[in-house]
Amino acid sequence: MNLTIDKQxxxxxxxxxxxxxxxxxxxxxxxxxLALLADGKNKVITVNLKDVTYLDSTxxxxFVGLFKQLKNNGGELRxxxxxERLKRLFQITGLSHVMEIRG
Incomplete structure (x- = not known):
């Protein structure tokens, strides 16, 4: 149950x-x-999920909360x-229609 987060x-x-x-x-x-980054100064937050091995509803x-926070501040989430498994999760929930998701 480890997660590492690198920011640039x-x-x-x-x-x-x-x-x-x-x-x-x-x-x-x-x-x-992520909430600290979405304070309005950063117009775009790009999250690379290549090395994420598991994602649950939490x-x-x-990502839903981050998307809403960025949208309210005039920003964008990528x-x-x-x-493919993670893409499918976002498709099932309908989130792929509102967020920018790239291979």
Whole structure:
């Protein structure tokens, strides 16, 4: 149940790379880290999920909350390089229609 979060700041974008499992145990850490980045100064938050091996409903909730926070601040959320399994989770929940998700 480990999760690592690496951040890289560019001009108006923060690129976040998550690795490990996003579940009820690790989601609060991710939520806290991402919420700090979505304060209005960063117009785009890009999250690379290539190395995420597991995502449950708590993790989905983190991304829904982040999406709403960014949208309210005029920002954008991009999710990159997720596995087919994770893409399917976002499709089933309807989130793939409101968020930018790229292979």
């Amino acid at each position: 700041q560019n001009e108006n974008e923060v690129v976040v790379k998550a690795a490990g499992e996003i579940d009820a145990f690790t989601a609060p850490k991710l939520r806290e880290e 993790g989905l909730g983190v 999710l990159l390089e997720m596995s």
